[in-house]
Amino acid sequence: MSDTYWLVLLGRTTPSNLLDRVGLGMKMLATDWAKSAPQDSAADLFRPVGLISVRPAATGWCQVRDQELRLRRVASEAWLKAESLRQVGAWAEDEDAAFWLDPGILPVLSPAAPRTLAPPADSPESSVLGSLGPKLSEEVLVKLQQDGFVIVDNALPDTLCAMLRGEMDELLEKGQMWQSQSYSQDEGAAHHDIFETSLDFRQVRDTAPTFDRMETDQGLLQALRRIPALSELSMQHVRLQINLGNGGCYTMHTDSGVLAEDSTQVLLATALFYLNDGWEEDHGGELRLYPFPLPPKRIAPRNGRVVLFHPRMVHEVLPNFRKRYCFTLWCAGAPVNSPTEDVDSMTTFAAAAAACEAGAALPNAAASAVPLPLRCLFLPELRPLLVRYVFRDCELQSAVRSHVGPEREQMLEGIHWYHQQMRDNNPDWFRSMLELLPAAAADAAEEIPVGPKQLAWLMAQHCHWWETPGVKGRTSSAAAETMFDQHAYNGDILCFGASSLLPFTGGAMMRTVVSLIGEHVQDLMSPQAVAEATSLVLQQISEEAVTDGSCHSYACSDGWVPKANHGDVPGSSDTECCQRTCKLFTCGSGFVANVAYANNVGASSQQCCDKTCAGMQCPVGQHVAPKMLNVAGTTPEDCCAETCESVVCEPNYAKIAARKEEVHPPGQSQSFCCEATCGLHTCDAARSLAQDPKSLQLTEPSDAKCCKSTCGAFSCPAGAKVPASKERKVGSSPAECCDTLCGGYSCGKGYQADPLKAARFGNTDEVCCRRTCAIYQCNVGWAPKKNVENFVDVGDEICCQKKCVQYQEKCTGDFAPNPDANETIGDTADVCCSGTCALHSCGSGVLIPEPQVTVGAIDELCCEDALCADYRGKSLVDGCNALDKEKCAASKVELLNTRTNKTDVLACAWGDLDICQVGRPKTARLEGPSFGHLGPRQAQPASCV
Numbered sequence: 001m002s003d004t005y006w007l008v009l010l011g012r013t014t015p016s017n018l019l020d021r022v023g024l025g026m027k028m029l030a031t032d033w034a035k036s037a038p039q040d041s042a043a044d045l046f047r048p049v050g051l052i053s054v055r056p057a058a059t060g061w062c063q064v065r066d067q068e069l070r071l072r073r074v075a076s077e078a079w080l081k082a083e084s085l086r087q088v089g090a091w092a093e094d095e096d097a098a099f100w101l102d103p104g105i106l107p108v109l110s111p112a113a114p115r116t117l118a119p120p121a122d123s124p125e126s127s128v129l130g131s132l133g134p135k136l137s138e139e140v141l142v143k144l145q146q147d148g149f150v151i152v153d154n155a156l157p158d159t160l161c162a163m164l165r166g167e168m169d170e171l172l173e174k175g176q177m178w179q180s181q182s183y184s185q186d187e188g189a190a191h192h193d194i195f196e197t198s199l200d201f202r203q204v205r206d207t208a209p210t211f212d213r214m215e216t217d218q219g220l221l222q223a224l225r226r227i228p229a230l231s232e233l234s235m236q237h238v239r240l241q242i243n244l245g246n247g248g249c250y251t252m253h254t255d256s257g258v259l260a261e262d263s264t265q266v267l268l269a270t271a272l273f274y275l276n277d278g279w280e281e282d283h284g285g286e287l288r289l290y291p292f293p294l295p296p297k298r299i300a301p302r303n304g305r306v307v308l309f310h311p312r313m314v315h316e317v318l319p320n321f322r323k324r325y326c327f328t329l330w331c332a333g334a335p336v337n338s339p340t341e342d343v344d345s346m347t348t349f350a351a352a353a354a355a356c357e358a359g360a361a362l363p364n365a366a367a368s369a370v371p372l373p374l375r376c377l378f379l380p381e382l383r384p385l386l387v388r389y390v391f392r393d394c395e396l397q398s399a400v401r402s403h404v405g406p407e408r409e410q411m412l413e414g415i416h417w418y419h420q421q422m423r424d425n426n427p428d429w430f431r432s433m434l435e436l437l438p439a440a441a442a443d444a445a446e447e448i449p450v451g452p453k454q455l456a457w458l459m460a461q462h463c464h465w466w467e468t469p470g471v472k473g474r475t476s477s478a479a480a481e482t483m484f485d486q487h488a489y490n491g492d493i494l495c496f497g498a499s500s501l502l503p504f505t506g507g508a509m510m511r512t513v514v515s516l517i518g519e520h521v522q523d524l525m526s527p528q529a530v531a532e533a534t535s536l537v538l539q540q541i542s543e544e545a546v547t548d549g550s551c552h553s554y555a556c557s558d559g560w561v562p563k564a565n566h567g568d569v570p571g572s573s574d575t576e577c578c579q580r581t582c583k584l585f586t587c588g589s590g591f592v593a594n595v596a597y598a599n600n601v602g603a604s605s606q607q608c609c610d611k612t613c614a615g616m617q618c619p620v621g622q623h624v625a626p627k628m629l630n631v632a633g634t635t636p637e638d639c640c641a642e643t644c645e646s647v648v649c650e651p652n653y654a655k656i657a658a659r660k661e662e663v664h665p666p667g668q669s670q671s672f673c674c675e676a677t678c679g680l681h682t683c684d685a686a687r688s689l690a691q692d693p694k695s696l697q698l699t700e701p702s703d704a705k706c707c708k709s710t711c712g713a714f715s716c717p718a719g720a721k722v723p724a725s726k727e728r729k730v731g732s733s734p735a736e737c738c739d740t741l742c743g744g745y746s747c748g749k750g751y752q753a754d755p756l757k758a759a760r761f762g763n764t765d766e767v768c769c770r771r772t773c774a775i776y777q778c779n780v781g782w783a784p785k786k787n788v789e790n791f792v793d794v795g796d797e798i799c800c801q802k803k804c805v806q807y808q809e810k811c812t813g814d815f816a817p818n819p820d821a822n823e824t825i826g827d828t829a830d831v832c833c834s835g836t837c838a839l840h841s842c843g844s845g846v847l848i849p850e851p852q853v854t855v856g857a858i859d860e861l862c863c864e865d866a867l868c869a870d871y872r873g874k875s876l877v878d879g880c881n882a883l884d885k886e887k888c889a890a891s892k893v894e895l896l897n898t899r900t901n902k903t904d905v906l907a908c909a910w911g912d913l914d915i916c917q918v919g920r921p922k923t924a925r926l927e928g929p930s931f932g933h934l935g936p937r938q939a940q941p942a943s944c945v
């Protein structure tokens with residue numbers, strides 16, 4: 001295919017001879033276009049007056065030199081309708097004075113041409129998202145603009161990703177996130193395992209300072225503003241999200257809408273940032289985009305990856321099995337005043353297209369040139385509707401697996417109803433064509449003749465997700481308006497003008513399309529052209545039908561649809577010409593019919609039915625719920641319910657073994673899974689029965705199963721008896737029931753049986769026996785007595801004899817205490833005390849004065865000279881000693897009697913020892929004066945004291 005294209009110039013003057021210079025085919029084409037061009041009036045006829053060959057420049061735009069235009073103008077004078085030229089392109093203001101043609105007006109099979117982008121701005125300093133700007137290259141932005149989405153890897157450095165994960169973890173931990181809901185907070189169903197938050201929730205800004213900075217960060221906005229349609233981007237809204245796994249996922253949805261209830265700030269771009277280190281396939285959680293008419297696209301949530309897309313693009317998150325981090329920047333323009341009309345809930349494509357065009361805020365008014373309902377293919381606002389129809393099964397499955405809670409059923413009913421409405425309210429041919437587009441778009445786009453592939457390709461190329469605002473003189477989309485501008489439209493070989501019908505007839509499906517839209521074509525073409533076109537098509541169709549005996553004229557029966565190449569297949573029966581639809585199929589076991597597939601071609605359970613829960617492998621402790629056995633379901637959440645296995649029975653109830661694997665009815669886990677045990681049974685006490693502790697876990701309680709005889713009914717052997725405490729106890733043996741009586745007990749050594757205790761319970765010496773002296777321990781002051789070993793009533797008096805230590809205090813009078821005898825056995829003064837001199841009889845001399853004071857029993861201690869009494873108490877007794885014999889007799893000595901304090905005068909006399917002595921001289925030795933001491937003195941030499 002050549003890169004050179006022809007611009008047809010229409011004018012009101014005679015055709016220029018310039019046209020002669022081009023080939024005949026091209027001239028005919030131009031003439032055809034001119035015929036179908038709308039005429040201001042009959043007199044004011046537009047004709048093709050010139051052709052300019054154009055070649056797209058590197059930017060994708062086509063440049064037509066001013067010089068060349070001028071040349072044509074000179075040559076053909078008034079041939080150019082300036083306004084229409086302005087409408088298809090823009091006059092550049094630069095000195096080149098070149099005219100730039102929007103690629104939208106080029107023949108539709110031309111390669112896609114990107115728009116020019118604004119030049120890149122300097123990356124903002126200290127931007128958190130600073131690393132992102134350089135990644136959003138021209139190529140990336142162009143791709144985004146065309147496909148409606150783009151994936152950018154390594155957009156954020158690993159260190160930043162780790163830090164952001166940390167802040168998100170902290171938010172979750174501190175209760176700063178809410179459970180995600182689909183649709184709206186009030187009426188939506190909960191998304192299980194997903195938590196979200198935004199900067200204005202609680203203390204999120206303080207806890208997550210890096211995210212806080214992101215709100216005003218220019219890194220992303222500045223790059224996106226290079227796309228003309230996004231040049232007004234002014235702010236971004238930060239949304240954080242953690243998915244805990246367990247299959248948590250987001251249902252299919254779009255992000256389009258307004259940011260806050262009181263504002264009409266419209267979202268213009270969504271940026272999803274992923275922070276999942278080490279993502280692997282079995283972690284799940286991929287994003288699935290529906291860039292219709294392109295087929296759905298799965299995108300792994302890899303660390304540092306950013307996915308940019310149009311908020312109107314339907315998307316979902318597939319079941320996720322690991323903690324998954326994601327944050328979103330929703331980019332919006334300045335607030336606008338007129339609210340967007342809600343076309344999202346409409347079910348008739350044609351009506352929705354009409355509503356779009358009526359809504360002042362919607363840009364694609366020019367699409368009205370295309371027959372309804374085909375117009376909605378070219379109105380990006382309606383893409384979500386088309387996606388919801390084509391991927392209706394996906395939408396239902398997505399809603400099932402992503403929600404929990406009682407609202408889910410209601411929601412599913414709503415979605416199902418919506419799909420049915422779409423089916424009922426739109427023509428079959430259009431719906432089947434819609435369904436062909438994604439597969440067709442996935443194929444290479446080169447092939448001709450024209451069919452759904454090209455239509456899909458046409459949509460993808462020329463109906464861009466974002467429209468270019470602000471092109472001179474225009475209020476709506478450049479691409480769409482150009483595409484459907486009447487001039488361009490009528491010159492477009494694919495847009496159903498008379499000459500464009502033929503290529504479609506190559507395929508039977510498209511022939512159907514053409515014949516069905518025939519009536520609409522009338523709106524666009526002169527009656528004559530329509531008549532020609534229609535007869536041409538019909539002629540060709542009938543020729544084919546007649547000449548080749550093909551299925552073309554065969555109408556399929558109910559439940560059958562034409563084969564893809566219907567017109568080319570020979571035959572005249574359902575089996576030859578048609579394919580069975582699921583409407584005729586009866587689902588096999590393990591499958592259940594789904595009305596949504598009724599019109600699908602198919603004749604197998606896989607094609608026509610949903611799997612029921614019957615084959616589901618439920619997790620441990622769960623089983624397929626009986627009510628789900630014949631119901632569609634693909635996840636354990638849909639299909640499984642708790643079995644008795646995981647139920648904990650209340651006390652005195654036991655699990656019913658046979659029901660372990662069974663699912664219990666909701667709210668009846670106890671009554672269904674558990675049965676009473678003997679723990680609940682009351683035994684018949686009147687029959688001396690009591691609960692058998694071993695039976696507590698037994699089920700089906702009865703006296704026979706749960707009770708045993710009590711000891712009250714048992715007779716113990718001699719010497720034992722049932723104690724009162726065991727009377728109600730279960731038992732029937734001496735060991736269980738009987739306690740020994742003392743009468744049956746043999747006392748140990750040192751003990752004697754106590755007859756008084758014979759009837760008492762006991763089996764110890766202490767309880768049953770009396771102690772004998774044999775084991776009696778005498779107290780201090782007592783010593784064991786002999787021959788009393790068998791005495792009972794033990795005590796010191798009986799078993800022991802006194803020691804002298806007890807007697808000491810009685811050693812008085814003529815006796816004195818004798819500690820030496822303390823340990824001696826005895827209880828008399830003779831044995832225990834010391835005798836004093838009072839008890840002594842002197843052999844010579846006389847007893848000393850106060851003899852009880854002195855312990856002793858010999859003369860030396862107890863006796864003194866009889867004269868001692870005279871001398872006692874006298875002093876200076878030696879006053880005679882120095883005198884000689886003569887003086888002696890004449891001398892006297894005065895003695896002081898200290899007791900009486902009287903002085904005695906005593907004569908000296910010559911004594912036997914030839915010394916002068918006082919009085920009657922004696923041999924007794926007189927010690928110095930020492931009188932008056934008290935207390936016993938023992939072993940003192942006898943002296944006069």
Ligand SMILES: O=C(O)CCC(=O)C(=O)O
Pocket residue numbers: 239241250255272286287301315316317326328
């Ligand atoms: O988690 C994702 O990948 C997408 C989340 C999303 O679509 C949303 O929050 O609107």
Ligand SMILES: [Fe+2]
Pocket residue numbers: 253254255315
């Ligand atoms: Fe979303």
